[in-house]
Amino acid sequence: MSTLQMSLAVAGGLVLLAIIIHSAWTTRRNAPKQADPAAVDGAAPEAEPGERQEPGFDGDSLVSDDTEPRLDAMPLPSLERRPGLDALIDSIVPMTLENLVSGDAALAALPPTRRAGSKPFAIEGRNDATGHWETPAAGQRYRAFQAGVQLANRTGALNDIEYSEFVVKAQAFADAVNAAADFPDMRDEVARARELDQFASDHDAQLAFVLRARGAAWSPGYLQQNASRMGFVAGTIPGRMALPAATVGMPAILSLSFDTQAALAEDPAQSAIRDVALSLDVAQVLRTEQPFQRLREISSALAAAMDGVVTDQNGQPLREESLDNIGMDLEKLYDTLDGRDLSAGSVQARRLFA
Template sequence: MTELQMSLLAAGGVFIVGVFSYNKWQEYKAKKSVERAFAANHDDVLMKGPGEPRQEPVLDPSAVPAGRAEPVLDEEPVVKGTDPEATPDELATSLVDPLIDVLIPLQLEVAVRGDKILPVLQTLRHVGNKPIHYIGLAVSGDWEPVKHGGVYTKLQAGVQMASRTTALNELEYSELVTRLRTLSDDIGAEPEIPDMIEVMGEARNLHRFVAGHDAQLGINLMSNGAPWAISTLIGALEKQGFDVRPDGRFVMPDGEGGFLFSLSTNVTLAEETTSRLTLLLDVPCVAPMRDGFNAMVACAKALVQRLDATIVDDSGQPLVDEALAEINGQVQAFYDEMAQADIPAGSTRALRLFS
C-alpha cells in the first residue's frame, strides 16, 4: 500500500482507480479549456489599479448568496441561465459540462426508458453542495436531459467540481463513487470512474479561478439629512423599479426573470430608520451586454435626487464621476478575463459556478 493510499484511508477516503472515458472531442475541449483558463493565477482586476490596491467602492467576496437546495423534480432540473430555446444537445452540454464537471459515463447493458430510471437518478442529485446532473443518448441520436418518454442507449453523469465556497474534495468524491455504483446497479449500468488524483487537481484549479473572480461590487448612498424611515423608503424604492423578494431583498429586475443588482438597507428588520443604503452588483453573474455597473450607477444617481443623498465609498468619502468611470473600466477588463477563460460573465457556466 502506498503512502498516498494510507493517508487517504486514514482520512476516511477511499482511493479509486479508474480510467477517463471521455470521447476525443470532450478530452480535447476539456484539457485545452482548463489549461488556458486555470494554468496561472489572475489578479483581481476590480481590486487592483496599476501597482496599488483599490480602496473603493465596496468589493465584498464574503457577501455570497446563500446556497439554494435544488428541488426534487420528476425530470432533470432546469439550470439557471439556460437558454429556453436551446436544442436538446445544447441543453445537455450545459448540464454536463466538460469544463466544470467531472464526466462519468454510465455504460448500459440494454437501452432504458427515462420513466424507469428517473426515480433512481433523483436519489443522487448532490454530493456536499455540488450538484449532479444526468444526460442520455436518445435513440434519436441526440444527447438530452433524461426525461419521461425518452429511451436511452448511453448515460452520463456530471458532478460540478467547484462552487463559490469549496472545491470537490476526496471525501465527497468517494461518497459520489460509492453511491453512483449502487445507483448504477439499480439501473443496469456500469460507471467508468475518472482517476481521483486528476479530478482533485482539476477541482482545485477551478475553485482557485472561482475564488479569484468572486467579485461583488457595491456603492453606497448616505443620507444628507435625517435618516430615512424604512416605511417611506420602501415606497421610494418601488417607484425606482425595485422588487421586494420573498426573502426581503430589494432587487432590480433585468426584464427576463433575473435581476441586475440588489439593494440593502444595512439594518435589521426591527429597525425603523436607516441613513445608508448599499447597491450591490454580483459581477460574474451579470452579462456584459446588460451593463450592470452603469445601470447601478444610474440608479444610484436617480436615488440621490429622490432621497437627498450622496454616493459614497465604504469609508464615507464621496465617489465622483471620474472614480466611477475608472471602476467601470476595471469591470470591463474583468469581463474580458472571464471571457478568455471560457466562462463569460452571466453565462450558464458562470451562473452555475457563482450562484
C-alpha cells in the first residue's frame, strides 16, 4: 500500500471516528436527564400514598389529597367549624321523634347511597347521651334526626330533580324510624342553591404553572428526584406527586403532574418529559400554609435545578410583576371567603369547592 493510500485510510478512519463521537455526544446531549444514583440516599423519602377521599360529612374522613401528610401538627380549630351538616351549605330537614330510636334501627333505615344526584346527602342523629349530632352508630340511642343535602359543589347548584330525590330518601328514612320530617320549600332551597353556586363560581380559583425544559428533556426518575427534594411525595396515580400539608388530614398544598404514559413506560429512563404542571386549588388549602408563595418558590427552584422555565398554560413566561399581581388578587379572594364564613381550607370550603 502506497504512502498516499495509507494517509487516506488514516484520514478516513479519523473522520469516521469523529462522526461516531459526535453522534454519541449528540445522543447523550439530547437524551432525557437521569436521576443521580449517588444522590438517592440523600433525597427526601417517598411516603406511602394514601387513599384519595372526597370531602364529606364525616369529620374523620375529610381528606382531599392523594398522599399522607408528612408532618404531625395540631389542627387549626379557628378555621374548622363542625364537620357535619351545616345550614350554610346544606338544605337541612329536622325530624322529630316521639320515642328514642336505637342506632341499629337508624342504620338499618339509612338509604343505600349517600348522594342525591351529584350532591352529597347525609342523615345525623342527636345522641341521647352526649346531645351531639353525629352519624348514627350501633349501640347508641337518638332523640332526634336531621337529613341534609349539599346545596352546591363544582358540578353546579342543587336542582329540582336532585331536591326531589333527597325528599324521597329523607321521607323514607323518617317513615322507617317513625319521625315527623319538616321539609323546607323546594323553591326557596333551589334559589339558595343557585345563589351559593353563583358565589362559588365567582370565587373559585385553581392556579397552574407549567415548568418547561429549556434543553434536554427529563426522565421520570430525574423529575421525581428533584421534586422529592422540594418535599413532594408520590401519589397513587402514575405521573402525580403532591406536597403534603403540615396539618394532618388536610389536602395537599400543591400537586405536580406529568405524562402518565411516561411514568408507565417499560423503560422510564428513556421516557422524555418536556413539561410539568404545578397546581394549586386555592379553596382547598389553608391560607396559613402560604400556598401561592410556596408555588412561586418551588417552581422557581425546580426551574433553576432542572434547567427549565416557568410559564403559564399558553407557554408565556411568567414575570415577577404578573406573579405579584396574582398574589394581591388572591389576598382579596381569601378575605372574601373569610367574610362569607367559607375560609380556604375549612371543611365547608372543601365541600363546596369539590
